[in-house]
Amino acid sequence: MTVKNRTVEFHSAVESILSRSGPGPAERQGLLSPSHGGPQTKSEFARASAGIGREINATVSKLQKLARLAKRKTLFDDRPVEINELIYIIKQDIAKINQQIAQLSAWMRKHGPNAAGGGGGGGGGGHGGAAAAVPNNKQIQEHSLHVITSLQSKLATTSNEFKNILEIRTENMKEQKTRRDQYSSFTGGAPVAGGGIMGGGGGAPGSSTDSPLYDPERRSTPTPYVNGQPPAGGEVVIDFGSAGVMNQQQQQLVPTNAAINMEIIESRSQAIESIEATIAELGQIYRNFAAMVASQREMVQRIDENVLDTEMNVEGAHNQLLKYYQNISSNRWLMIKVFAVLIVFFMMFVLMT
């Protein structure tokens, strides 16, 4: 963001070229001295633009400081005096720089052609010199134009930033004010309302918008009574006459309308939020549900497997039994063997005894 002022460089470059391509220093002198302020005006130009660049730098740094201050959002440590001072100073600086740039450009316009004309006239003899001088002056002019444009653009960006900072600052101030009001009116609401009723009178209590939250219930209550029978020893408000009450009524109902609208909107938003929460809960329940059913699917699969296993085993056993039965019922050889053994035993027993 610093203005790189290269006029000094250019100045030295020009000098070196001049010293290099040097026909008659007389013409040179002739060239240079009528635009006599030649090097001087150049250096004056350089000096002026350098000065402007430096000031722009300073302004930018002040602006940064202001930005830091303005961004603070604390409620109590705000230093409005400093901030306002800074803002004032920066404004003045920007205006001054603007002025200086305008001066510089006007001066350059005035003196540029002069320098060119002076150079042309003085170097009438040294044609080459003049030819060499004119492009130099033109280049000088171009260069100064460029310098001025760059200075102006830097100033423009600076003032843009300044504007942004001011906007941020006003927003912050508004926020702070509302927050301050919130904090102070909650404590100040009740006593102010009490004072309002007691002090009574036609004017509504000058309390902030929060007191109607306390008030309208109490204030609205007396209304139907005013035209009917005033209650014995009723509210103090009634003693001030119906006109006073009506005034208060009107003034109390106006903030009440806003309070009612806020109430409606808030209750709507609450209802919507609760509906949303319920729906989210339901979603969660369904997810759990699905997980449980998935895990139970595995159990069912195990059961299925077991039962199939059992069926297989029973089937096999049934087949074995069938085979056995077939064996038993078809194998006469076995039967004969069994009976033979029986008869042998029987014979043995008979022979024994």
Add this chain to the structure above:
Amino acid sequence: MAAATTTTQVFCLAVAEKTDSVVRILASEADLSSYSFFHRPAIAEFVNFFTKTVVERTPLGQRAKIEEKEFLGHVFIRPDGLAVVMITIATYPSRTAFSLLNRLAEEFSSKFPQKATWATMNPSTTATRYPELKLHLQKAQDPQSADPFMRVQKELDETKIVLHKTMESLLARGEKLDDLIVKSDQLSGASKAFYKTAKKTNSCCGM
């Protein structure tokens, strides 16, 4: 003819016209069945008076909530002078009341758009000219059903209850399935033993 599900919460629903603080009631329906027969005229008178006063006191284009004895009056006056008043018990939710008032105002103005027709209306003609008012009154007795938010909320709650029951039965099903697993395991083991025994008997022949 109170179709209240629980108790009567809304006592009166009225439409009025307010022109330069002159109030004329155009239509009104009341439901005073919760009061004994002899109190009803007095209460009706009071309700009328309340309506008129409230509409008089409220500036154009505003809503207001007035509390008095055990009644709560919700009033909404449109900028063109049409006022709707609802008198309910003290615990009626104001959001429901005001949304109902909004809808009522819209319906009324769409049904009778010309102010000229308003001139011919008064409370006694309500039953013939604007019977929907009675329906609204009955519907409003149960704020749960009248307010769409509450309706949705109620249905969601019911759904949640149903889901909870389902979850419980699901858990029971899980237990039963567990039981079944164990039993089928045992069955499988027994059948295997049966098979082995049968096989042994079969193969090991001879005496």
